[in-house]
Amino acid sequence: MSDQNNTQSARRKFLAKAAGTAAGTAAIAFPSISVAQSPITLRFQSTWPAKDIFHEFAQDYAKLVNDMSGGRLKIDVLPAGSVVKAFDLLDAVNKGTLDGGHGVIAYWYGKNSALALWGSGPAFGMDANMLLAWHEFGGGKALLEEIYKSLNMDVVSYMYGPMPTQPLGWFKKPVTKAEDMKGLKYRTVGLSIDVFTELGVSVNALPGGEIVPAMDRGLLDAAEFNNAASDQVLGFPDVSKVCMLQSFHQASEQFEILFNKKRLDSLPADLRAIIRNAVPGASAEMSWKAIDRYSTAYQEMQEKQGVKFYKTPDAILKAQLAAWDKVTDKKAAENPMFKKVLESQRAFAKRTAKWQNDTTVNYRMAYEHFFSKKG
Numbered sequence: 001m002s003d004q005n006n007t008q009s010a011r012r013k014f015l016a017k018a019a020g021t022a023a024g025t026a027a028i029a030f031p032s033i034s035v036a037q038s039p040i041t042l043r044f045q046s047t048w049p050a051k052d053i054f055h056e057f058a059q060d061y062a063k064l065v066n067d068m069s070g071g072r073l074k075i076d077v078l079p080a081g082s083v084v085k086a087f088d089l090l091d092a093v094n095k096g097t098l099d100g101g102h103g104v105i106a107y108w109y110g111k112n113s114a115l116a117l118w119g120s121g122p123a124f125g126m127d128a129n130m131l132l133a134w135h136e137f138g139g140g141k142a143l144l145e146e147i148y149k150s151l152n153m154d155v156v157s158y159m160y161g162p163m164p165t166q167p168l169g170w171f172k173k174p175v176t177k178a179e180d181m182k183g184l185k186y187r188t189v190g191l192s193i194d195v196f197t198e199l200g201v202s203v204n205a206l207p208g209g210e211i212v213p214a215m216d217r218g219l220l221d222a223a224e225f226n227n228a229a230s231d232q233v234l235g236f237p238d239v240s241k242v243c244m245l246q247s248f249h250q251a252s253e254q255f256e257i258l259f260n261k262k263r264l265d266s267l268p269a270d271l272r273a274i275i276r277n278a279v280p281g282a283s284a285e286m287s288w289k290a291i292d293r294y295s296t297a298y299q300e301m302q303e304k305q306g307v308k309f310y311k312t313p314d315a316i317l318k319a320q321l322a323a324w325d326k327v328t329d330k331k332a333a334e335n336p337m338f339k340k341v342l343e344s345q346r347a348f349a350k351r352t353a354k355w356q357n358d359t360t361v362n363y364r365m366a367y368e369h370f371f372s373k374k375g
Contacts, residue, residue: 047086047103050079058102106190116191119253124349128162160283169224178319187223
């Protein structure tokens, strides 16, 4: 046989052997690439009705996590009442009945009054974004972990989503002085209950979905929930045409994302990092979306639904501040943790609120320059 034939024969044997090896390798590897992994599913519930923009915010956070995980993780968000009532969310997450949830920390006020300081009251002049700064960089996070540990709550909490200043609420007629509040049957939650009680108001704490039906039946004379978009969808314009804007009762509130700690710890490190780092992204998106949606609803309620908006008189705002002083003095004397959180906020606000007040320009001046009617 010629050298050329020998070479060709050897090449054919080599290729046949290589093909067989490749086929065997493919046969072994084939099952691992043909069977798709099922995503890890976390069952979440919000404390909000399905139609409320707050539930949409919860879904926005879940979508961000799900997308960033590349399909490996799926947070499934249910509306309030799907598994437990809104005010029972913390306990359900702690017990593992739910893997996580979305709400506001003021709903757990009954477990420790200090929890309401994340959002209730004037926060020593800090807005919601500044209160989140205190939480992240001023010691708030460690204090919240201390409170949850004292309550034997096996949860991980992420605070996010700075809320714009909330209205005083919806009334049968405008209130012009603090005395007008006395005797009113009024809905609010958290530490605001104590503030309005100090003002002589008869308070009833109700979840969002129950407020408008209660007003419709005459069980409430007035109520606050949160913002123009939520109030519009919940049906407030159907039971009242008067809304009082501006209040110190919840001027600095934010949302809370909760996870059952054992469930969270069981996840791979990269998925835990996605869950954690999605929080500030969702926080920014929420605050931007709120500006668009709240202002749109505010305009629609005036132009299409006949709602009249009034600024809450300074006399009522000052009465709130005076009531706040009395309530917080009493709570601080009763609850060492309340005092600890309050003093932490006070120290942070003394520096940061001064900086903000001194440096922030008067935007109303610019607005009136561009949009006010001119001579």
